[in-house]
Amino acid sequence: MKIILSLLFACITFTCHAQNNFIKKEKWHWNNASKQDTSAGYVQVIKVDNILYISGAVSKEVTPEGIRQVYQALEKSLKSFGATFQNVVKENLYTTDIETMKKYNSVRKVFYNGDFPAATWVQISRLYMSESKLEVELTAHLPK
Structure with a gap:
């Protein structure tokens, strides 16, 4: 009986943990x-x-208009869940031309309105779509 109860307890415990995955x-x-x-x-x-x-x-x-279009698309993504750039906590930027991106960084800064996230910028040889020169991904937190 003790073995059966132990096995039953183990099964219930496993089921509870499996459901939480x-x-x-x-x-x-x-x-x-x-x-x-x-x-x-x-x-x-x-x-x-x-x-x-x-x-x-x-x-x-990687031009002012190209950068603006990227951040406008990200703004639409944020708005899909009621967020803004003030909810952004992390930005990852990938470009084939980091010097030009640095030159036009002021275009990006406008979207953050002085409330900048943690950011990583990386120059790469190419992106998924070979004709693309800039890609930016974000992580944002919504209020609880």
């Missing part, structure tokens, strides 16, 4: 009904708890 994910993907891109296999924004993980927005050029 799933997390609730809310998704947004450019107003796409499936809320994800199945050909490339990604989602533009995924919300887990109060955190937004925002896939990179890209531009084919």
Whole structure:
């Protein structure tokens, strides 16, 4: 009897732990009904708890207009869950031309309105889409 009770307790404990392995994910993907891109296999924004993980927005050029377009796309991604750039806590920027990005950094700064996140900027040889020259991804926190 003691062995049976021990096995039953172990099964209940395992079941409880197994059920807790799933997390609730809310998704947004450019107003796409499936809320994800199945050909490339990604989602533009995924919300887990109060955190937004925002896939990179890209531009084919590192110019003031190209940078502005990237940040406008990111702004739309943030707004999909009611957030703004003031909710952004981390920015990762990838470019094939870091010096030009540094030159036009003022365009990016406008979106943050003086409330800058932690940031990492990296020069790379190419991006997923070979014609792209700039990609920026964000992590944002929503109020609890």
